[in-house]
Amino acid sequence: MTPAPPLRGEIRWALVPHAFEAPFAAAEWDGLRDFDGVAEYLQTTGARALVELRIRATMRPIVLLQGWDAAQHGAYAVLRTRRLQTLSPAVRASVRAGTASDLVLLDSPSAGHERVAVIAAISRVHGTAIDSTIAGRVTDDTMRLIDERLAENLDLDLGNAVERRVEAALAELGIS
Amino acid sequence: MNPYGMNYRDAMKTTTKTAEQVRIPKVAVDEAVIVTRHGQEIAAVVSIEDYRLLANLKAAIAATRPAPYRPSEAALEAWATDADEYPTEDELRTIGRGE
Numbered sequence: 001m002t003p004a005p006p007l008r009g010e011i012r013w014a015l016v017p018h019a020f021e022a023p024f025a026a027a028e029w030d031g032l033r034d035f036d037g038v039a040e041y042l043q044t045t046g047a048r049a050l051v052e053l054r055i056r057a058t059m060r061p062i063v064l065l066q067g068w069d070a071a072q073h074g075a076y077a078v079l080r081t082r083r084l085q086t087l088s089p090a091v092r093a094s095v096r097a098g099t100a101s102d103l104v105l106l107d108s109p110s111a112g113h114e115r116v117a118v119i120a121a122i123s124r125v126h127g128t129a130i131d132s133t134i135a136g137r138v139t140d141d142t143m144r145l146i147d148e149r150l151a152e153n154l155d156l157d158l159g160n161a162v163e164r165r166v167e168a169a170l171a172e173l174g175i176s
Numbered sequence: 177m178n179p180y181g182m183n184y185r186d187a188m189k190t191t192t193k194t195a196e197q198v199r200i201p202k203v204a205v206d207e208a209v210i211v212t213r214h215g216q217e218i219a220a221v222v223s224i225e226d227y228r229l230l231a232n233l234k235a236a237i238a239a240t241r242p243a244p245y246r247p248s249e250a251a252l253e254a255w256a257t258d259a260d261e262y263p264t265e266d267e268l269r270t271i272g273r274g275e
Contacts, residue, residue, distance in 0.1 A: 013271045086261050091250040100250035
């Protein structure tokens, strides 16, 4: 059976890279280098040198922010999730109370574990690093909440976009 | 001046004419008179109260900006311990099985 293409709002397991963080290990050099050390390496070997950095990645359920139609370049925008029980009691309480606006409790537990989407943990993951099995789905209401929190997290000024959508909606109703 | 630091007259291009210069119908609050030319609606006459309300709404929308984001303590903890979370054995059994 052909695996179903990833869709927005699905929860799937993926091999998710974490952010680059010094000190950097690479196949090209022994030991570790800081940022200036990598720059020095590039200056020595030529600016076109390809550095294959070793970065930390974990197998983790992710919430797909894009479906295959929006990710035709192959890489999907996703949010990493955390098992709720791995967080401290204080954090769990704030998640359940809804006071931690940047942690969203997911309504589709994966393998029986409650999970939260970490709004700040936005990653790009290639389709080849995403499991073909659908582990769960986020409801439309929760996706809308995630979208809103993402806009807050990134300080996105959506004023013009909202105005255009309101104008389009009014025009559709014949009210413009 | 409204709370958005903008005079309501600045929110819309506004010209002022005396009542002697134009013939205007009387309109009450929440009423409007639509003016047509060759069957096309070209203008509306509303009360000064409704005009101020509209202009202030436009000023409010124009002044709306997202509040700067500050991560919650809970999110900072989730981030700090993120790389330490690994799949459980029961979770690992569900991965890579296809549809």
